[in-house]
């Protein structure tokens with residue numbers, strides 16, 4: 324079915340957004356088959372983002388864990404995370420659509436910074452919604468966004484994190500949809516967003532697969548990525564989905580333990596429901612109310628997940644596990660000490676899990692950890 | 703059945719079930735149901751109401767903090783449905799969690815006349831609408847100012863009971879003035895359906911009703927009514943004033 328991954332996905336949105344979503348889908352379909360758009364995307368990827376990002380053999384981490392770990396270095400993207408791959412593609416699309424006002428939501432602030440950066444680069448108006456709690460724990464990124472000329476709007480509803488920032492961005496879009504493009508930050512939301520974000524992020528896996536083959540002469544046994552909304556994971560998974568022997572593992576935020584209820588592991592512990600326009604696994608109570616989440620990493624602190632991951636989970640093509648706060652922090656410290664690479668707390672969840680696996684493991688190192696220094700000092 | 707007649711302007715006040723607390727919510731619903739309203743719209747609280755502004759968001763949060771459940775909403779509906787027609791307004795997820803078939807059966811048993819689901823466009827409504835239909839509940843879909851002609855046709859064809867016309871591009875919340883093109887939108891919908899048309903979003907003042915008379919068959923007043931309750935006032939006073947302006 325159009326706009327669905329199995330039963331998941333869809334367009335569960337207020338009527339006000341239905342025609343604009345159809346316009347967006349048409350614009351995206353036209354852009355992706357336009358060689359002009361592809362050439363522009365390619366040029367900015369190379370000269371502005373710094374792609375292709377390296378594939379790196381983590382020699383000392385591998386020795387420590389007794390396996391063979393490669394890192395796909397998305398932390399080396401301009402602005403410090405994979406989020407910019409999506410923001411670039413959507414900013415170019417907004418310009419094609421004649422929309423000069425951009426809105427975005429952000430949790431860790433990486434998507435907000437990426438969006439604000441492209442708006443500065445292309446001269447677009449930028450408003451970023453961010454929960455009060457995330458503004459506190461990712462203060463450096465708030466400062467960066469403001470320096471880039473973006474307006475950062477503090478969201479005080481609900482748990483004051485990514486979920487509430489996303490709701491507020493959608494309300495802004497409902498109100499200003501005629502002039503505004505909403506650059507959603509993960510592979511979530513109503514169709515066509517999950518597909519579009521995947522197509523813009525799949526460059527991660529396309530590059531990594533070719534690089535891995537060139538370096539190792541064969542494919543990895545396992546590909547591991549952290550899952551918040553699921554954009555870096557779907558970005559690296561997509562190139563490998565057809566390689567049946569390659570295991571795909573998504574790592575969710577286990578918070579202080581899934582059993583205790585303070586976590587953000589939607590695929591591990593949720594059940595299907597509708598949030599932010601799509602049917603997907605969701606952390607909710609018996610009455611369908613969305614539950615508060617907890618994670619040390621703001622970027623994974625989200626009760627929903629992209630619908631394609633729900634499909635991959637049910638189809639048993641990908642596995643999903645939860646890694647706890649303390650394990651992620653320890654993995655961050657270990658990687659920094661052994662490799663001289665400071666990862667963000669989000670991919671640190673994937674690093675922890677990678678350390679428990681035997682064999683040839685490819686990890687998506689989705690971003691760098693400078694933004695997390697304040698939190699580390701505090702713990 | 704709904705008391706919406708073409709030609710007259712009926713009034714549909716909205717209350718959030720369980721706001722500000724269970725007792726006051728029930729008292730408010732009963733006092734409004736005693737007035738000559740076209741129907742009472744009861745909101746089922748949801749944690750993430752994407753189409754709602756601050757007043758209804760806060761009311762929903764307060765209801766949830768008070769422990770209001772879907773079952774409690776059904777019980778409240780049953781209490782007032784004998785006095786005035788009741789319409790539910792619920793986001794889709796609480797209905798999915800309750801089970802669409804069970805929800806429809808229980809709503810029918812409570813005497814509910816119809817359901818508005820603001821995040822369920824006709825394209826996604828298949829099994830839910832079928833359950834509503836099987837239990838004689840009207841499926842009330844929304845038209846927005848951004849809806850194409852094609853979509854207006856689709857929405858009118860999918861609707862029963864009445865068609866809900868969102869007067870403005872935005873979320874719920876009282877506005878000082880209605881948008882200047884509201885008559886044009888209502889006219890476009892009128893041309894596509896024989897069902898009655900209700901206008902909603904932003905409507906809060908007696909003079910707004912004057913603008914709508916003739917163009918719409920009913921007016922939904924949400925945030926303004928909820929605001930009265932939130933401020934500790936009996937919403938019946940405002941609703942009486944609005945009813946007078948309907949005539």
Ligand SMILES: Cc1ncc(COP(=O)(O)O)c(C=O)c1O
Nearest residue numbers: 433509551552553554555622690
């Ligand atoms: C570095 C980094 N990795 C991962 C994520 C999680 O998002 P996603 O699951 O969409 O990749 C974020 C989100 O903020 C992030 O900043």
